[in-house]
Amino acid sequence: TYVVTENCIKCKYMDCVEVCPVDCFYEGENMLVIHPDECIDCGVCEPECPAEAILPDTEDGVEEMLEVNKEFADKWPNITQKGEQAPDAEDWDGKADKFKEHFS
Ligand code: SF4
Ligand code: F3S
Numbered sequence: 001t002y003v004v005t006e007n008c009i010k011c012k013y014m015d016c017v018e019v020c021p022v023d024c025f026y027e028g029e030n031m032l033v034i035h036p037d038e039c040i041d042c043g044v045c046e047p048e049c050p051a052e053a054i055l056p057d058t059e060d061g062v063e064e065m066l067e068v069n070k071e072f073a074d075k076w077p078n079i080t081q082k083g084e085q086a087p088d089a090e091d092w093d094g095k096a097d098k099f100k101e102h103f104s
Helices: 015-019 063-074 098-102
Strands: 002-004 025-027 032-034 054-056
Touching: 002 015, 002 063, 032 063
Parallel strands: none
Antiparallel strands: 002 054, 025 032
8 A cells, every 4th residue: 555654744735636546545634644445556646746745555664654544544534636735835845743743
């Protein structure tokens, strides 16, 4: 499966949802997650993310975020179309400790 990682938080560009063939993205207030049981590992979303927040679960260090994706994919609503982006999305790109401070 592919995993949405920390840099999505508050960037939430949503380009990823437009390309997913199985519509397996779910939307929280500040970020999206991928449903690990629905993702077919096609990889097309990875290069679409301007924040480079999407990684395969074979990548080192994504375990914690995989658990977050798993948990919230069952709680948050499905998203299949890009919504309105926050005006300050680009200011958050690359900021450290976003998970600790702004996850919801
Ligand atoms: Fe969707 Fe493919 Fe990305 Fe998985 S890897 S979330 S199936 S676009
Ligand atoms: Fe997040 Fe990147 Fe999608 S910032 S919403 S994973 S395009």
